[in-house]
Amino acid sequence: MTGDVDTIFANISEDIVWNMVGSNALKGKDAVKKEMEPMRGFETAHQTKQIITHGKTAVIEGTMAMEEEGVHKKYAFCDIYKLDKHKDGKIIEITAYLIEVE
Template sequence: MTAKENFLREFNRAFSENNISFIRAHVSEDIVWNMTGNRIIQGEEAFSAALETMKSEDKFDLEIKHIITHGKIACVHGAMHSSDKTTYAFCDIYVFSNFKDLKIKELTSFVIQIKTQ
C-alpha cells in the first residue's frame, strides 16, 4: 500500500472517529469541499466550522471498499455504520495541493443513507 493510500485510510478514519484536529491539519488554507447536492464550503475557517457542526458523540465503523490514486487525484469508496445501525455509503474524490504533498485542496463528497429493508 502506498503512502497516499495509507494517508487516505487515516483521513477517513479521522472522519469516522470525529478526529477534527487530524482532519484540519491535512487540508490546505484554500480548501473547497463540495458536499454534492447539499452545499459547497470554501476556505479553512468555513471548513472547520462545518466539521464542528457535524461532530457527533457517535463513532462510526468505517468500511473502505476501494482507494484509487493517480497523481494528485484520489478516490475513496466505502460505508460508515453508526451504533444505531444507520449506514451511509460514500464516495469522496480528493485533489491534493500537489503530486507529493498530503494536503487536500479539494474534496467532493457523495453520501447517501442506505435504507434497510
C-alpha cells in the same frame, strides 16, 4: 472509530473547497472547521471498499454506520480528493457523494 477532526484540519489547505453533492459547498479552512467541529469524537464505523490514486487525485469509496438521535443509520460514500502537490500535498478540493442505504 472516533471523529479525528484534527487530522483532517492538518491536511487541508487554507483555501479548500468541499463540495457536498446535493447540498452546500464549504469554502476555506475556517468554514470546514466550523462544520466539522461538532463531529469531534463522534463515533462511526467505517469500511473502506477501495482507494484509487493517480497523481494529485485520490478516490475513497466505502460505507459508514452511526447512531443519529438513537437511530442506527448506514451510508455509502465516495469522496474525490484533489491535492496541491503529488507528495505530502494538502487537500485543496473534495467532492463528496453520500447516500443513506438500508
